[in-house]
Amino acid sequence: MGRMPDATLAEGLTVGQVSARLDVTVRALHHWDDIGLARPSLRTRAGYRLYTAGDLERLHRIVVYRELGLDLDRIRAVLDGSTVDLPAALRAQRAQVAQRIDRLRQLGAGLDRMIAVHERGLLLTVEQQAAIFGPEWNPDWPARARQRYGDTTQWQQYAERAASRSPEEWQAIADAVADLDRALGDAVEAGVAPGSAEANRLVERHREVFGAYFPLTRQMQVCLGRMYEADPGFAAHYDGIRAGLATWFRRSVDASARAHGIDPDTATWQ
Amino acid sequence: MGRMPDATLAEGLTVGQVSARLDVTVRALHHWDDIGLARPSLRTRAGYRLYTAGDLERLHRIVVYRELGLDLDRIRAVLDGSTVDLPAALRAQRAQVAQRIDRLRQLGAGLDRMIAVHERGLLLTVEQQAAIFGPEWNPDWPARARQRYGDTTQWQQYAERAASRSPEEWQAIADAVADLDRALGDAVEAGVAPGSAEANRLVERHREVFGAYFPLTRQMQVCLGRMYEADPGFAAHYDGIRAGLATWFRRSVDASARAHGIDPDTATWQ
DNA sequence: CTCCGGCCTCACGCGACGTGAGGGTCAAGC
DNA sequence: GCTTGACCCTCACGTCGCGTGAGGCCGGAG
Numbered sequence: 001m002g003r004m005p006d007a008t009l010a011e012g013l014t015v016g017q018v019s020a021r022l023d024v025t026v027r028a029l030h031h032w033d034d035i036g037l038a039r040p041s042l043r044t045r046a047g048y049r050l051y052t053a054g055d056l057e058r059l060h061r062i063v064v065y066r067e068l069g070l071d072l073d074r075i076r077a078v079l080d081g082s083t084v085d086l087p088a089a090l091r092a093q094r095a096q097v098a099q100r101i102d103r104l105r106q107l108g109a110g111l112d113r114m115i116a117v118h119e120r121g122l123l124l125t126v127e128q129q130a131a132i133f134g135p136e137w138n139p140d141w142p143a144r145a146r147q148r149y150g151d152t153t154q155w156q157q158y159a160e161r162a163a164s165r166s167p168e169e170w171q172a173i174a175d176a177v178a179d180l181d182r183a184l185g186d187a188v189e190a191g192v193a194p195g196s197a198e199a200n201r202l203v204e205r206h207r208e209v210f211g212a213y214f215p216l217t218r219q220m221q222v223c224l225g226r227m228y229e230a231d232p233g234f235a236a237h238y239d240g241i242r243a244g245l246a247t248w249f250r251r252s253v254d255a256s257a258r259a260h261g262i263d264p265d266t267a268t269w270q
Numbered sequence: 271m272g273r274m275p276d277a278t279l280a281e282g283l284t285v286g287q288v289s290a291r292l293d294v295t296v297r298a299l300h301h302w303d304d305i306g307l308a309r310p311s312l313r314t315r316a317g318y319r320l321y322t323a324g325d326l327e328r329l330h331r332i333v334v335y336r337e338l339g340l341d342l343d344r345i346r347a348v349l350d351g352s353t354v355d356l357p358a359a360l361r362a363q364r365a366q367v368a369q370r371i372d373r374l375r376q377l378g379a380g381l382d383r384m385i386a387v388h389e390r391g392l393l394l395t396v397e398q399q400a401a402i403f404g405p406e407w408n409p410d411w412p413a414r415a416r417q418r419y420g421d422t423t424q425w426q427q428y429a430e431r432a433a434s435r436s437p438e439e440w441q442a443i444a445d446a447v448a449d450l451d452r453a454l455g456d457a458v459e460a461g462v463a464p465g466s467a468e469a470n471r472l473v474e475r476h477r478e479v480f481g482a483y484f485p486l487t488r489q490m491q492v493c494l495g496r497m498y499e500a501d502p503g504f505a506a507h508y509d510g511i512r513a514g515l516a517t518w519f520r521r522s523v524d525a526s527a528r529a530h531g532i533d534p535d536t537a538t539w540q
Numbered sequence: 541c542t543c544c545g546g547c548c549t550c551a552c553g554c555g556a557c558g559t560g561a562g563g564g565t566c567a568a569g570c
Numbered sequence: 571g572c573t574t575g576a577c578c579c580t581c582a583c584g585t586c587g588c589g590t591g592a593g594g595c596c597g598g599a600g
Contacts, residue, residue, distance in 0.1 A: 087388040
């Protein structure tokens with residue numbers, strides 16, 4: 001330690017000294033030398049780079065423009081005067097920055113949506129949910145579904161799909177759900193028997209509709225049917241459409257499952 | 271043209287078909303295959319990649335996460351389930367995006383400052399200018415200076431320095447200018463003669479103060495002195511400090527220039 | 541003379557592909 | 571059966587601005 005202080009090397013500064021003064025890495029100085037952007041005016045006999053005051057001035061200008069995000073070619077053009085219209089170049093750069101900010105904002109919004117789906121099960125606000133799914137909708141349902149699913153791959157895939165759906169697509173799903181609810185109510189009223197062809201068709205339709213919502217196996221559908229009947233919130237909703245619907249639906253799903261070789265009493269989520 | 275339509279290749283889709291469906295480049299598919307992120311389940315005898323429905327599902331998930339800005343390693347972790355906590359990864363990514371937006375905003379602000387300096391000669395608003403330089407300040411001056419300088423390298427360098435100056439530094443310059451103005455007024459009152467040692471010192475001080483403002487040669491200073499006297503705006507300002515100051519200053523600069531071997535009658539800008 | 545910190549010149553690595561080069565494959569039309 | 575033209579394959583280098591060693595020379599202090 002105790003090398004000669006900077007000031008006494010009046011001929012020029014070495015890379016390390018310049019690095020400290022301008023807060024750039026030594027490697028960057030080497031690079032700028034390599035590509036001819038900023039070469040030192042002097043070298044010692046041993047080949048050490050020595051930057052003069054004039055060199056420092058140029059380096060400083062490079063640092064300024066680099067902090068503005070210009071790439072080295074554009075900086076070279078500016079410093080060498082071949083860019084007649086510097087303000088135009090700056091404005092172009094400004095536009096590019098604005099674009100990149102925009103892109104990042106969209107990206108952030110996408111991430112927010114995905115995060116929201118993972119946290120709350122839906123990306124819509126409570127108001128939007130009510131507007132789409134109707135006043136009967138219980139905002140707790142998605143969260144409850146999430147409790148069931150936990151951190152399974154199934155849930156991940158649901159989240160991915162949910163996050164990439166537009167509000168219009170949500171509306172389409174909500175319409176399909178409403179249609180289905182009506183059809184189920186009509187079936188109960190018409191006395192359709194669980195296990196009948198008609199009931200099985202409705203069960204399949206339910207699986208399709210909610211399959212667009214999340215990946216739904218027959219086993220899972222059985223569990224869902226039982227939840228509809230057992231959970232007060234769900235039961236109230238379905239019985240509100242038509243008295244006895246919750247139970248009718250559970251029995252229909254069970255029958256359909258049995259028809260597909262599944263024992264509804266041992267079915268599990270997953 | 272007239273290749274077999276996609277649907278008939280029920281075994282799987284070729285790279286081109288997948289490329290069209292998922293809007294990714296063929297090269298990206300090759301790359302993902304190379305690094306083992308998404309390899310096709312099948313190959314034809316000729317070595318053509320064939321992506322099955324399952325492959326497509328995985329590819330689709332990759333596209334989703336890629337659009338969220340995750341790098342391929344993280345996507346791999348998510349898809350292969352080795353990332354237990356996907357929401358945490360998403361939030362980390364979100365934070366990174368926010369940071370990058372911040373950085374870009376600062377960068378944009380820097381560009382705006384630089385552009386403002388190039389367009390109007392100063393980066394301060396008219397109010398800030400008045401607050402710093404006092405009520406006598408004429409907001410047109412920097413623009414007028416720009417007219418003179420045009421698009422020279424000199425002006426570029428001035429702009430760079432101006433853009434990287436903080437308001438505090440501007441205040442320091444304004445203080446120095448005010449001090450100088452007072453000193454010039456005092457000199458006129460004290461009857462200091464142009465060409466005297468005292469006058470020369472003041473001329474030098476003027477050159478230093480404005481040298482911090484923009485690079486000022488002695489020749490340019492001569493032109494500036496003449497402008498102070500000839501331009502009604504400038505003249506009013508200086509004569510307002512002390513009657514006759516504009517003329518006194520022009521004569522002092524001329525004398526100082528002559529003392530340095532410059533003919534003030536042939537001096538030019540630049 | 542030795543030591544240690546600084547300097548030098550290669551030269552690979554990064555991240556996610558783009559962009560040819562050079563050559564095989566496939567279905568259709570003649 | 572042959573040509574044609576779109577499509578596919580595998581290398582392999584280029585991108586952008588350096589980071590990060592490896593291996594070795596230089597220079598001043600003790």
